[in-house]
Amino acid sequence: MNINVVVIGPQDLINLVLKVGASYPEINLIPAPYTHEQETLEVVKKNTTKADVLLFAGNIPYQIVKSHPITDTPMAFIQLTGTALYRTLFKVLTETKLNPTQTSFRISMDTLKKTEVDECLEELELHTCKLFLNKDKKVDELVDFHYQMWINKEIDVAITCVTSVYEALKSLGVLVYRVIPTKSTVRSTLQNMIAERKSFLQKSTQIAVGVLRFNHLFTTSDVSEYALKRKKAGIQSLLIDFSEEAQAIFDWSNRDEVRFITTRGAIETITQTYKKLPLLNNLCMKVGIEPALGIGLGYTANEAETNAREALLKAQSLASPSCFVLDLDGTLYGPVGQEKQLQYSLRSDDPVRIHLAKTSNLSVATINKLLSFCENFGYKGITALDLAAGLGLTIRSARRILNTLERNKLAAITGEEQPIHRGRPRNLYELYLIDEKTTTTP
Structure with missing residues (x-):
C-alpha cells in the first residue's frame, strides 16, 4: 500500500x-x-x-x-543535524574572504543544537572567537537576533536554518547563509516513514475483542414482555450500527453479554484512539441501560478476549457505565470517553517503580495507576474523594491508599477542605511519588 x-x-x-x-x-x-x-x-x-x-x-x-x-x-x-552544517561552512570558506582555519571568526546561528555545532567546528578544525546560538522558534525574533549583532558589528557572518529568516536578513544586507537538509538526511527520514508505516499497518491488524456486559437486563419483574422486546430490539439496532462502522462480528448468545471481534485499527478509528465511544452513550441515552465494556487487544482471539475480560472487570468496578481497553503490553486505557483518563500498565520491570511499590507496600499496578492519576490531576490538594473518583475506587479504599502513602512518607496532609454540605472537613494530601520516581534508586 x-x-x-x-x-x-x-x-x-x-x-x-x-x-x-x-x-x-x-x-x-x-x-x-x-x-x-x-x-x-x-x-x-x-x-x-x-x-x-x-x-x-x-x-x-x-x-x-x-x-x-x-x-x-x-x-x-x-531534522537538520550537524552534517547539514558541514556544507554551509564549506560555502562560507569558499565564497567569502573569511578563513576560520587560520584566524578566529565571529558567527551567529539558530535552531541547531549547541553540541552538534561544537562537534562540527571541532572536527573541521575551525576557530571561533565568538559563537552566538539561539534556539528560539519565533521567526521575527530570530531575524532580530542576527540583525542586531550584525549592525553592532559583533559577528562576521550569520547562519540560519529558516528560509524566511534567510530571505529577511539577505534583504537587510546581512552576510547570511542557510542550512538545508542533505540528501542523506532526507533519504533517512523517508526510510523511517516507510518502516513506521509498515509497523503501523501490522499493528492495526491486531485482533480486538470487546465484551459488553448488561447486568440483569431481562430479569426485571415489573417490566412488561413487550417493553423488554423493544429494549432488546433497540440494543440490537445499535449493535448492528456499531458493528457495521467497526467492521465487527458480534455474538449475543448470552442474554446478559455481547461479544464482538474486529481489528485494533478499526477500534482506534471509531474511538479516536480511546478518546470516545458512541456505543456506550447511545445505549444509555436511547435505550436507558448502563452497560460495562472491556476491550482487549492481542495477536490471537484468545489473547484478546483474555485482555477484554480483564478490562471488563475494571469497567464493572465503576458505578457509571464505562469502558476500558487493555493492550498487549499490559497498558490499560480508560475510562474511554472521559476528558481525563488514566493510562497505566498493570505490570512493570522499572526498578524505580518496583522500589516505590516495596516502599509503599502497594502493588506495582497501583503505583502505575497513582502516577497516571497524578499526571492528569496533579500531586497537590488531593482528597480521598478525588482519588476514589479518579481511580474508580470506594472512598474507603482511597483513604487506605492515602494512609499507606502517608505512613511511608510518600504523602503528607497539607490542609483541609470543607464540603459544601454538612460534614467533616476532608484532608488535603500532597503526594511525593514524583520525587521518588525521579531521584530514588533501589
Whole structure:
C-alpha cells in the first residue's frame, strides 16, 4: 500500500524531497509549498485530507502545527543535524574572504543544537572567537537576533536554518547563509516513514475483542414482555450500527453479554484512539441501560478476549457505565470517553517503580495507576474523594491508599477542605511519588 505524504515547506526544499523521494515507489509525495512559515496552518488545513503523513521541511512549521491541534494526521519533520552544517561552512570558506582555519571568526546561528555545532567546528578544525546560538522558534525574533549583532558589528557572518529568516536578513544586507537538509538526511527520514508505516499497518491488524456486559437486563419483574422486546430490539439496532462502522462480528448468545471481534485499527478509528465511544452513550441515552465494556487487544482471539475480560472487570468496578481497553503490553486505557483518563500498565520491570511499590507496600499496578492519576490531576490538594473518583475506587479504599502513602512518607496532609454540605472537613494530601520516581534508586 502506497503512503500519501504531503510535503510542506519552501519550494526549493520540497523540490529536494521530491527528487530524493523519486527512488521510493511506495511513497506518493504531494507538494504543498508556502512562501513563509506563517502560512503553515492554512497549508495544512487545505491538504490534511490528502495525507497519510504530513512531512515538514523543518522544525518550525512542525512546531507551529503541533501547538495548534488542527489535525490528527501523523506528522514528521526533516531534522537538520550537524552534517547539514558541514556544507554551509564549506560555502562560507569558499565564497567569502573569511578563513576560520587560520584566524578566529565571529558567527551567529539558530535552531541547531549547541553540541552538534561544537562537534562540527571541532572536527573541521575551525576557530571561533565568538559563537552566538539561539534556539528560539519565533521567526521575527530570530531575524532580530542576527540583525542586531550584525549592525553592532559583533559577528562576521550569520547562519540560519529558516528560509524566511534567510530571505529577511539577505534583504537587510546581512552576510547570511542557510542550512538545508542533505540528501542523506532526507533519504533517512523517508526510510523511517516507510518502516513506521509498515509497523503501523501490522499493528492495526491486531485482533480486538470487546465484551459488553448488561447486568440483569431481562430479569426485571415489573417490566412488561413487550417493553423488554423493544429494549432488546433497540440494543440490537445499535449493535448492528456499531458493528457495521467497526467492521465487527458480534455474538449475543448470552442474554446478559455481547461479544464482538474486529481489528485494533478499526477500534482506534471509531474511538479516536480511546478518546470516545458512541456505543456506550447511545445505549444509555436511547435505550436507558448502563452497560460495562472491556476491550482487549492481542495477536490471537484468545489473547484478546483474555485482555477484554480483564478490562471488563475494571469497567464493572465503576458505578457509571464505562469502558476500558487493555493492550498487549499490559497498558490499560480508560475510562474511554472521559476528558481525563488514566493510562497505566498493570505490570512493570522499572526498578524505580518496583522500589516505590516495596516502599509503599502497594502493588506495582497501583503505583502505575497513582502516577497516571497524578499526571492528569496533579500531586497537590488531593482528597480521598478525588482519588476514589479518579481511580474508580470506594472512598474507603482511597483513604487506605492515602494512609499507606502517608505512613511511608510518600504523602503528607497539607490542609483541609470543607464540603459544601454538612460534614467533616476532608484532608488535603500532597503526594511525593514524583520525587521518588525521579531521584530514588533501589
